[in-house]
Amino acid sequence: MAEGEFFRAASPQEAAGLLAQHGGSARVLAGGTDLMVAVNKRMFKPQVIIYLGDAGMSGISQEGDALLIGAATPLSVIQASPLVADKTPLLAAAIKQMASPAIRNAGTIGGNLANASPAADTATPLLALGASLKLVGAKGEREVPLAEFFTGPGQSVLGADEIIAQVKVPAQPAEAKWAYRKVGKRKAQSLSVVSVAVYCSISGGQVSGAAIALGAVAPTPLLAQDAAGLLQGKTLDEATIAAAAKAAAEATSPIDDARGTAWYRKRASEAVVKQLLTELAG
Amino acid sequence: MSNVIGQRVTRYDGMAHVTGETKFVDDQVVPGTLTVKALRSPVSKGKIKNLDISAAEKMPGVAGVITAADVPCNAFGLIPDQPVLVGEDIRYKGEAIAAVAAVDEDAAMEALEKIGLEIEEQQAVLDPLEAMKDGAPQTRPEGNFQIWDDNNYRQVNLGDVDKAFEQADEIVESVHLHPSVEHAPMEPICSLAVPHAGPKLTIYTVSQALYFHLGMLCGILQMEPGDLHCKQWKAKTGSAWRHNTGYADLNYVGGTVGGGFGGKNDIMADHVAALLALKTGRPCKWRWTRAEDLLYSTFRGAWHITIKDAVTKQGRIIGRQMTSIRDAGSYASLNPYVVEKHCYLGAGPYFIPNVRVRGYCVYTNKPPASSMRGFGITPAAFATEVQMDQIADRLGMDPWEVRMTNAFRKGEFTPTKRILNSVAVIEVLQNLAAKAGVELPGHLKAMASTQERG
Amino acid sequence: MHTLELTVNGQGHKVEVGLKTTLLEVLRDKLHITSPKVGCNTGDCGTCSVLLDGVLVRSCITNALSVQGKSVTTLEGIIEPGDIHPLQKAFHENYGSQCGFCTPGMILASKALLDANPSPTRDEVKEALSGNLCRCTGYVKIIDSVLAAADEMKS
Incomplete structure (x- = not known):
């Protein structure tokens, strides 16, 4: 019985080259927390696996005002990183609520994004923070803002011979305010029904910059730009918050599924945005 | 024997659990064991028009394929209405039609795909309220109701309910929907059958009901019930006890169950593993996936419960009419017994002198429901306790007072006229109030189960 | 087939595995180490938990x-x-431990916690065990056990 091939890529470039060489039959493996579930459920039979664990893609460093996070960095490493806690606490807070310790020990930030789930829990904080991705392909590399990465459920601009090599996250200014909340069926080991990340710079009592990101309420993780625009130059009073929360909910296009109805998701989106902005105002 | 009440005792199997020495069924290592997989029905109701296993049998790695034709007695259960493998009439989506034993999971799964299956799909009935209507599609040839005596319901009657409603100050009625619940024990359904000389077969089982199932398996396999021998033996670790029971032909090994909660009171895998072991002459293991376990193992069936109470201004319930409908799924399993116990306990821990309970056990094209933690009593308690709060609301009374006013006193009796001589409902409620930080009024604090009802 | 070399409980092993073989299958089917259980095979229940270079992982979704x-x-x-x-x-x-099926995973998840944090709070124990399901105990006795072990290990 043909058993297929298992490659240990030594670099992201080698991994991209192997992808180009083996085409659609190859799958990329990092932590395996999504891939192996699909294998065990017999959703597909892997022919070629390209393993990224030895590709030098794990680690966190600072470059100017940004953090560079290797795509194969386990979520628990990011969660525990003093650098992340200091520079991008919003990301650390969101990761802390993902899955469970054992899954965070294996699952990677790149894998979470590459699967392009509408409920990817690293996507909401990273969208709010204005993160971008370094994609490495067989023919070279490019940088893509995360806001332009997702194109649909399970779909992204990632080419057939490309992998995510690195996530670049602008550091949060010390005075920036942020809040995150995930609504799931239970606290741990739960896919988001709604997740919201809000991020505001406030100077002289007025909002000088804002981002509101929502997960699991649209075909892709979502930046509610109109809602954020309503906050610009305003003080976070009750009326402003209510208007922004309403606009954020209007930007959603949720579905009914086993975890929640579209009706619930839309209302929960509004309620959570309102709750988080009120928290920032207080 | 020393008195152990109030003492902490060491669990006989605790040390084996914490060291990993406990061997559950799936942990038994028998060289050469084949993997079993089943072909399950894709429809909720239908007739099998054609079943062709010839191509599957020829697949590489396949040691044997069985269908209904391989089952010596293809009907089992306390009411033996359930086939091991469907012969002709499919009653639920997921019902097993054929089973394969192969060298590994891949070979077994690939063989399943080679089984030719033609089904004439029929109109299924999935809602018990629909199934009760005249002209509803029939889940079983005997009809959609379980019959008791000449009735399509189980009844419990005490006193004169109609008169109680005439005398009532208030009539409080409520409807309670209890969804189905899966036990979801951490250990999925698993069976390992090992053929050999001597007794023909050893089955390692997850059964919670060894003796029931031993008899049923002998029936299914048509093995001679020789001299029953039953013994307990100490595993070589010196700490884990197991039951090892059997007839002359069948050794049935169990007792180490990875969670049951009533979910392992029906045979789900032992019969198929045994038949394949006998057919192939090799050890066969059938371990259900978590998805199979959640979808097709037994579960607590859903309930639709209506309670109508005749109540006095003082909060005494003097009469109750209760109508409960149980969605039993497609086979009897333990459903009739579940409905009976539900009816017996329909009045809860309260003395109601006039009671009329009707419990319907309704068959639908779903996997068979069965026992779960309390055999029907738990949903009755749920409905009763919600009803107590509704009575309190209606009368503007303290819900503690409504409960304690109606609680059993020593010497009173249940709707089945079981006289209760050891009762402590009032004392339990007093204790509960104290623990919850609720200050009961003096007359409730002074109440006692031994006081005669005024 | 591919050759896999790994160390299990201090002992070196060399086994033949396929592309989709999991670490759980290596442990149970090849090495007959049966304390990690097959509970869900989708990483949801925690009965297959093991420590990989000291880090808690799900062996059922770890590619061998x-x-x-x-x-x-x-x-x-x-x-x-x-x-x-x-x-x-x-x-x-x-x-x-009641039925015992979740116990191996529970103890290993607890060990991963105490190795990193010898004096956890009750909430920290809950968080550390949040991916390990138990249907028998209601978790209270499990959390009590972890806190008792932490006390004993400190003294």
């Missing part, structure tokens, strides 16, 4: 070939010569 050269610890491997681990003792004495 990704653990090449690494060291795996199962419940069998935390028994110190002549004595059980304080966590095992505490789970036994505090009734932290």
Whole structure:
């Protein structure tokens, strides 16, 4: 019985080259927390696996005002990183609520994004923070803002011979305010029904910059730009918050599924945005 | 024997659990064991028009394929209405039609795909309220109701309910929907059958009901019930006890169950593993996936419960009419017994002198429901306790007072006229109030189960 | 087939595995180490938990070939010569185990916690065990057991 091939890529470039060489039959493996579930459920039979664990893609460093996070960095490493806690606490807070310790020990930030789930829990904080991705392909590399990465459920601009090599996250200014909340069926080991990340710079009592990101309420993780625009130059009073929360909910296009109805998701989106902005105002 | 009440005792199997020495069924290592997989029905109701296993049998790695034709007695259960493998009439989506034993999971799964299956799909009935209507599609040839005596319901009657409603100050009625619940024990359904000389077969089982199932398996396999021998033996670790029971032909090994909660009171895998072991002459293991376990193992069936109470201004319930409908799924399993116990306990821990309970056990094209933690009593308690709060609301009374006013006193009796001589409902409620930080009024604090009802 | 070399409970092994073989299958089917259980095979229940180079992982969704050269610890491997681990003792004495099926994973998840944080709060224990399901105990006795073990290990 043909058993297929298992490659240990030594670099992201080698991994991209192997992808180009083996085409659609190859799958990329990092932590395996999504891939192996699909294998065990017999959703597909892997022919070629390209393993990224030895590709030098794990680690966190600072470059100017940004953090560079290797795509194969386990979520628990990011969660525990003093650098992340200091520079991008919003990301650390969101990761802390993902899955469970054992899954965070294996699952990677790149894998979470590459699967392009509408409920990817690293996507909401990273969208709010204005993160971008370094994609490495067989023919070279490019940088893509995360806001332009997702194109649909399970779909992204990632080419057939490309992998995510690195996530670049602008550091949060010390005075920036942020809040995150995930609504799931239970606290741990739960896919988001709604997740919201809000991020505001406030100077002289007025909002000088804002981002509101929502997960699991649209075909892709979502930046509610109109809602954020309503906050610009305003003080976070009750009326402003209510208007922004309403606009954020209007930007959603949720579905009914086993975890929640579209009706619930839309209302929960509004309620959570309102709750988080009120928290920032207080 | 020393008195152990109030003492902490060491669990006989605790040390084996914490060291990993406990061997559950799936942990038994028998060289050469084949993997079993089943072909399950894709429809909720239908007739099998054609079943062709010839191509599957020829697949590489396949040691044997069985269908209904391989089952010596293809009907089992306390009411033996359930086939091991469907012969002709499919009653639920997921019902097993054929089973394969192969060298590994891949070979077994690939063989399943080679089984030719033609089904004439029929109109299924999935809602018990629909199934009760005249002209509803029939889940079983005997009809959609379980019959008791000449009735399509189980009844419990005490006193004169109609008169109680005439005398009532208030009539409080409520409807309670209890969804189905899966036990979801951490250990999925698993069976390992090992053929050999001597007794023909050893089955390692997850059964919670060894003796029931031993008899049923002998029936299914048509093995001679020789001299029953039953013994307990100490595993070589010196700490884990197991039951090892059997007839002359069948050794049935169990007792180490990875969670049951009533979910392992029906045979789900032992019969198929045994038949394949006998057919192939090799050890066969059938371990259900978590998805199979959640979808097709037994579960607590859903309930639709209506309670109508005749109540006095003082909060005494003097009469109750209760109508409960149980969605039993497609086979009897333990459903009739579940409905009976539900009816017996329909009045809860309260003395109601006039009671009329009707419990319907309704068959639908779903996997068979069965026992779960309390055999029907738990949903009755749920409905009763919600009803107590509704009575309190209606009368503007303290819900503690409504409960304690109606609680059993020593010497009173249940709707089945079981006289209760050891009762402590009032004392339990007093204790509960104290623990919850609720200050009961003096007359409730002074109440006692031994006081005669005024 | 591919050759996998790994260390399990201090002992080196060389086994033949396929592309989709999981670490759990290596442990149970090839090495007959049966304390990690097959509970869900989708990473949801925690009965297959093991320590991989000291880090808690789900062996059921760990690709076997990704653990090449690494060291795996199962419940069998935390028994110190002549004595059980304080966590095992505490789970036994505090009734932290009922049916026993989740117990190996629970104890290993607890060990991963105490290795990193010898004095956890009750909430920290809950968080550390949040991916390990138990249907018998209601978790209270399990958490009691972990806190009792932490106390004993400090003294």
